[in-house]
Amino acid sequence: MSVVTVQLGQCGNQVGQQLLHSLLCDAQDGQRKELCTASRERFFHQDTHGELVARAVLIDMEPKVINQSISRAARSGMWRYGETSHFSQKQGSGNNWANGFCVHGPAHREVVEELVRREVERCDRLSGLLAMMVWQGGRAPESVPMLLSVSETSTLSPSSSTTSPGRTGPESVIVQNYNSVLTLAHLYQLSDAILVHENDTVHQICSQLLNIKHISFADVNSVIAHQLGSVLQPALTADSQGAYSRNPLGELVSALCCHPEFKLLSVSSIPQVPLASMAYSSFSWPSLLKHLRQMLISNTKMEEGIDWQVRPPAAAERSKPHSRELQHVSGQRAHPRGKDVYSAETAGFEDPALYSSWLSPQEALSVGSPRCLLINMKKVPRWSVTARLCSAPWTAWWAEPGTCSPPEPTSTSTLSLGSQEDFLDSFSSLEQVISSYKELR
Amino acid sequence: MQRSAAAVSVEVKQVIAALCRLLAATGLECVPAPEHFRRAKFGGGPAVEDQFWQLLANIQQKCGFVSCEPRSQLGGELRRLVAAGLWQTGYHADWIKDLLLALGWLLATGTLEKLLTQRVEQLDKTLILTPSPVNHRLSTELPLDSASVRRLQWLVGSLRHQGRTLLSMQEERTCLLHAVSVASLPSSVSPSSTDQSSTLLRKKGQGRVREAPEGRGEGGLLQGRSDSCLPPLSCPPRLPCCPLAYRLQTERPVRHSSPPADGDQGGTPTAGGLSASQAVELLLQTEALLLERRGRQRLANRTQLQEMIGRLDELVLIPP
Numbered sequence: 001m002s003v004v005t006v007q008l009g010q011c012g013n014q015v016g017q018q019l020l021h022s023l024l025c026d027a028q029d030g031q032r033k034e035l036c037t038a039s040r041e042r043f044f045h046q047d048t049h050g051e052l053v054a055r056a057v058l059i060d061m062e063p064k065v066i067n068q069s070i071s072r073a074a075r076s077g078m079w080r081y082g083e084t085s086h087f088s089q090k091q092g093s094g095n096n097w098a099n100g101f102c103v104h105g106p107a108h109r110e111v112v113e114e115l116v117r118r119e120v121e122r123c124d125r126l127s128g129l130l131a132m133m134v135w136q137g138g139r140a141p142e143s144v145p146m147l148l149s150v151s152e153t154s155t156l157s158p159s160s161s162t163t164s165p166g167r168t169g170p171e172s173v174i175v176q177n178y179n180s181v182l183t184l185a186h187l188y189q190l191s192d193a194i195l196v197h198e199n200d201t202v203h204q205i206c207s208q209l210l211n212i213k214h215i216s217f218a219d220v221n222s223v224i225a226h227q228l229g230s231v232l233q234p235a236l237t238a239d240s241q242g243a244y245s246r247n248p249l250g251e252l253v254s255a256l257c258c259h260p261e262f263k264l265l266s267v268s269s270i271p272q273v274p275l276a277s278m279a280y281s282s283f284s285w286p287s288l289l290k291h292l293r294q295m296l297i298s299n300t301k302m303e304e305g306i307d308w309q310v311r312p313p314a315a316a317e318r319s320k321p322h323s324r325e326l327q328h329v330s331g332q333r334a335h336p337r338g339k340d341v342y343s344a345e346t347a348g349f350e351d352p353a354l355y356s357s358w359l360s361p362q363e364a365l366s367v368g369s370p371r372c373l374l375i376n377m378k379k380v381p382r383w384s385v386t387a388r389l390c391s392a393p394w395t396a397w398w399a400e401p402g403t404c405s406p407p408e409p410t411s412t413s414t415l416s417l418g419s420q421e422d423f424l425d426s427f428s429s430l431e432q433v434i435s436s437y438k439e440l441r
Numbered sequence: 442m443q444r445s446a447a448a449v450s451v452e453v454k455q456v457i458a459a460l461c462r463l464l465a466a467t468g469l470e471c472v473p474a475p476e477h478f479r480r481a482k483f484g485g486g487p488a489v490e491d492q493f494w495q496l497l498a499n500i501q502q503k504c505g506f507v508s509c510e511p512r513s514q515l516g517g518e519l520r521r522l523v524a525a526g527l528w529q530t531g532y533h534a535d536w537i538k539d540l541l542l543a544l545g546w547l548l549a550t551g552t553l554e555k556l557l558t559q560r561v562e563q564l565d566k567t568l569i570l571t572p573s574p575v576n577h578r579l580s581t582e583l584p585l586d587s588a589s590v591r592r593l594q595w596l597v598g599s600l601r602h603q604g605r606t607l608l609s610m611q612e613e614r615t616c617l618l619h620a621v622s623v624a625s626l627p628s629s630v631s632p633s634s635t636d637q638s639s640t641l642l643r644k645k646g647q648g649r650v651r652e653a654p655e656g657r658g659e660g661g662l663l664q665g666r667s668d669s670c671l672p673p674l675s676c677p678p679r680l681p682c683c684p685l686a687y688r689l690q691t692e693r694p695v696r697h698s699s700p701p702a703d704g705d706q707g708g709t710p711t712a713g714g715l716s717a718s719q720a721v722e723l724l725l726q727t728e729a730l731l732l733e734r735r736g737r738q739r740l741a742n743r744t745q746l747q748e749m750i751g752r753l754d755e756l757v758l759i760p761p
Binding site: 001124125127246247250251253254257258259260261 | 596598613
């Protein structure tokens, strides 16, 4: 089954291009033929000349990044984007969410629908849509609300999953918080799952773990693409009987997003090692799993700075109010990849204390085993886990007084293009989501 | 819109006062004063909170969400009663501490209209506006802890996703069956032609069904081989396993999203060609014919195999 990628804005288009390139390189890098075929069929189709064409739609209000992504893909010589699979305008709209949602969305609805429908119809069987975007940022956010506007009024609903690199640092655009709230509120209604990457965390991985001095967008995109690739690349499971999974997004959503209030996912992927250090590093599954488990318990997104003092409560103490340091999750999905992957013991992740009280570990934890290696990690065991939890930083961001209170009627020109009811609906629905996560135990 | 804060404040006060009068007019007994609404926004204290608890319970009792008289309940019992009633209306959060929000929720669910309708009916017995309300009485003895509710919601979501997974598996199965149909066609019919319109299939496929004698194709191949050497004993053809069908599917040429330039292959329906419904009907007929032909060929192959095995000494065919 195939996945259609919808790349939105500068971030979505750059990360999307890097993701597709990483997936293809990984699949073709001496891997099993079945994996290569499955991966290629999932994300690409072949044209009449035998070239691989991405199952992707590129959308942005400005053409520059789209053209860069298209040319970068073509230069690789391995794949390309469809010649007509993109939509852009000549100008942005000044970070105005409502302008994108109320003006550009309805105006360009038919064109965007047609682009997505064409890609969907090329698929023999569609697993779902993967929309890639930034939902907390200043550059060209209009494409996001435009797609949301199209999706809400269209028969084509991206009802599988979205991935959204977010940022939790100081705001660079004054309306950034409003854009984030409005985008997330609408995404929550439209999507089955939302996979969040925090830019701050990715930056730390680049600087502290990968030892990159001058971090560029390409470095950040590469890290995000690796994390996404570890989740989206075809995998075997215990009951797949030797065949690669056919419904990747469906399996992901079924494993992690059964509850309608909990759709936010995050990825923890280890090890993160510079390529130059690979030859001098040795890894073992027990060590990796131990680190990863503690990362999940202490809500640490990278392998450095893990708080080893945080412990899950003992069985006798689980009825008491839990420690605020321990973040319970409502599901985990593991994708171990690498050498001797079947020796990886996952018993440590079956601790009931890690999960909400209303879920058993058997229900909450699922494990896939692709028996393959991610690129540049030929002999290194690598573990990636998709876990769902509410990360502390952005719930704290929501709770800051004045950060995201509903705007006064006179405070912003955004309201001139939308109704206050829409704002209040978005804020109240997001408040409920935040509250649900805070009560997760 | 440029309005002063003071003007906005006055308007809000007037709206709240109107709401209080409306709630009192519906026959509710515990309607707080407008000033208490303002104080409740900032906490208000225990006295204000009790008033709102009573108001919520009174509303729920009048609407039939709960059966107990709120006045007979005290403290924690009253709050459990309100929680039970709110749960009935879809309010599943734990934060009923925010009483104004809970009241807003009830009003948003149409409770005010319901109360008004009931009041009008009470005042005018000759006017029947609504049918007899269904008694949604909810016992306060039910264990309404949030964990149970969340688990129920999780189970519902899990079932929904399982349904989707089953649908996708059904699609996969359909694709595999189609691949088998394609594979069972004689080699002179290329797989690409089966992807064209049903018109082409009717012209070529049906013709070959009529012309090809029994025993040609797979069976004929076996017959020919048996003249020269014994074919290796193998099980009769069965449905290919998933990887094989997967390869068959990937070997098929990609369907073009736009109509092909040449029209003599019948291609995808052009503007002047078959309508979608006609194409579907023709495809279904063709599929039925192909399945029938596949069945006949399988039977022929099986018969031939049995005959061949019968001629061999000391060998027994064990069909699957």
